[in-house]
Amino acid sequence: MSFSDMPVDVGPVYEGERIRAKQMYVELGGPKMEKHFELVRVKPAKEIKDGEVIIHGPDLKDMEQGSTHPIGILVEVSGPELEEDLEAVFERRIHEFCNFVNGIMHLNQRYTNWMRISTSAFNKGFNSFQMLGTILIRLFKAELPIIEKAQVTLYTEAKDIEKPHEFAMSIYDKRDERARTIHDEDVDMFYGCVLCQSFAPTHACCITPDRTSLCGSINWFDARAAAKVDPKGPLFEIPPGECLNLEAGEYAGINEMIKKRSLGEIERIYLFSGMEFPHTSCGCFEAIDFYIPEVNGHGIVDRNYSDVAINGLPFSAMANQTGGGKQLPGFNGISIQYIVSPKYQQYDGGIETIVWMNKGVKDRVEEFLPKDLLPKIATEEDVPDINNLKKWLEEVDHPIVKTWAEALGEEEEEEWEAEGAMVPMGTVGMTIPGVGGAGGFKIILKNCKIHAESIIIKKIDPRAKRKK
Numbered sequence: 001m002s003f004s005d006m007p008v009d010v011g012p013v014y015e016g017e018r019i020r021a022k023q024m025y026v027e028l029g030g031p032k033m034e035k036h037f038e039l040v041r042v043k044p045a046k047e048i049k050d051g052e053v054i055i056h057g058p059d060l061k062d063m064e065q066g067s068t069h070p071i072g073i074l075v076e077v078s079g080p081e082l083e084e085d086l087e088a089v090f091e092r093r094i095h096e097f098c099n100f101v102n103g104i105m106h107l108n109q110r111y112t113n114w115m116r117i118s119t120s121a122f123n124k125g126f127n128s129f130q131m132l133g134t135i136l137i138r139l140f141k142a143e144l145p146i147i148e149k150a151q152v153t154l155y156t157e158a159k160d161i162e163k164p165h166e167f168a169m170s171i172y173d174k175r176d177e178r179a180r181t182i183h184d185e186d187v188d189m190f191y192g193c194v195l196c197q198s199f200a201p202t203h204a205c206c207i208t209p210d211r212t213s214l215c216g217s218i219n220w221f222d223a224r225a226a227a228k229v230d231p232k233g234p235l236f237e238i239p240p241g242e243c244l245n246l247e248a249g250e251y252a253g254i255n256e257m258i259k260k261r262s263l264g265e266i267e268r269i270y271l272f273s274g275m276e277f278p279h280t281s282c283g284c285f286e287a288i289d290f291y292i293p294e295v296n297g298h299g300i301v302d303r304n305y306s307d308v309a310i311n312g313l314p315f316s317a318m319a320n321q322t323g324g325g326k327q328l329p330g331f332n333g334i335s336i337q338y339i340v341s342p343k344y345q346q347y348d349g350g351i352e353t354i355v356w357m358n359k360g361v362k363d364r365v366e367e368f369l370p371k372d373l374l375p376k377i378a379t380e381e382d383v384p385d386i387n388n389l390k391k392w393l394e395e396v397d398h399p400i401v402k403t404w405a406e407a408l409g410e411e412e413e414e415e416w417e418a419e420g421a422m423v424p425m426g427t428v429g430m431t432i433p434g435v436g437g438a439g440g441f442k443i444i445l446k447n448c449k450i451h452a453e454s455i456i457i458k459k460i461d462p463r464a465k466r467k468k
């Protein structure tokens with residue numbers, strides 16, 4: 001496959017490229033745009049004109065520098081071995097393939113997709129969406145040889161995108177609805193995905209019926225279909241092996257997989273905990289589940305929310321800490337679909353520990369949450385900040401209030417209030433090698449906040465001390 005006819009280079013080497021606001025020619029989709037999407041559909045061969053790129057709306061060269069536009073990417077594919085279950089996994093590749101283009105940055109997925117095209121790419125001659133469509137078609141066919149024919153339709157005008165956007169949303173809903181019909185105990189195989197390792201080398205998603213991938217795009221059915229057609233590809237089977245802790249969702253097979261795929265960096269995963277051995281997070285999680293030590297509860301914020309969350313931090317700041325393949329107790333990248341899973345963070349106390357969600361998330365999940373709990377979960381419209389949250393939770397008699405007596409001492413609370421809102425760390429274990437013997441020792445910091453410019457840990461030689 002050649003891209004020598006393109007004015008810009010195309011290849012995996014450009015995947016990590018960042019395009020900042022001042023370097024961009026145009027922005028497509030993203031938080032400033034109301035409607036945008038990307039969708040892959042499997043179609044009968046006769047309905048596809050192979051290689052065709054159709055543009056509805058202004059082309060790149062007709063757009064003003066610095067402007068923002070809607071973007072809808074519809075990729076239609078055909079092939080005798082293709083089935084509908086493969087659509088979501090193919091769709092996830094749009095992210096990767098767009099990022100292969102030197103001069104395109106693509107973030108997120110489904111209806112949160114966000115792209116920037118750099119001024120330098122535009123100046124080199126990358127001035128038409130025809131080129132983007134053609135690159136996508138070539139990459140889809142080359143990287144996924146079971147695709148025989150492909151065509152791409154791009155929507156860049158607000159009025160043209162309405163209908164296809166509505167259609168795309170109905171397809172996402174249909175996929176999510178189906179995913180809710182099965183549970184971990186109904187299956188004997190889990191799946192993994194390493195598509196995000198180019199950004200987060202120690203990250204691998206574990207996809208089970210009760211825990212959809214954190215990007216929200218790949219559920220258990222999708223992963224199963226992908227692993228079946230391409231077992232050596234980025235999606236693969238994980239035989240669960242022995243269940244080591246049912247409530248936490250700890251399986252020998254998952255631990256083994258993550259140890260291998262993270263090159264020994266991560267050894268254990270609790271599928272259903274954000275506080276102990278949480279699932280790693282790459283960067284494309286739909287939302288973040290974060291611990292709020294002040295009330296011993298959890299908050300959820302999604303990436304569409306532009307204000308600060310109840311802990312005083314914007315999504316972007318939390319995302320920086322959460323992502324990158326880390327396992328950070330107290331901050332866990334999740335999909336929206338996982339919030340409605342019956343096993344949602346059940347090891348930490350489950351759905352009843354949720355005390356705050358931004359309204360956008362709450363609106364999306366409310367029909368699936370317990371009716372009596374719903375009015376007790378605050379949004380930005382109910383409580384302005386953390387100082388008012390505690391009182392509000394008491395007023396609505398949130399179930400978390402019952403946990404306070406044992407979890408929060410009055411003394412500690414006053415101290416926290418005096419120090420203002422800070423980053424919650426949850427429970428963090430640090431092992432310091434070479435101190436206190438060959439194995440080092442472990443310091444467990446529970447519900448704590450530390451402010452320090454530096455920490456010096458010195459080995460004190462008792463004999464030297466005596467000489468003084």
Ligand code: SF4
Pocket residue numbers: 092193194195196197204205213214215216217218282284285
């Ligand atoms: Fe795969 Fe997970 Fe990345 Fe989604 S977030 S593409 S499931 S590795």
Ligand code: ZN
Pocket residue numbers: 196215282283284285
């Ligand atoms: Zn990712």
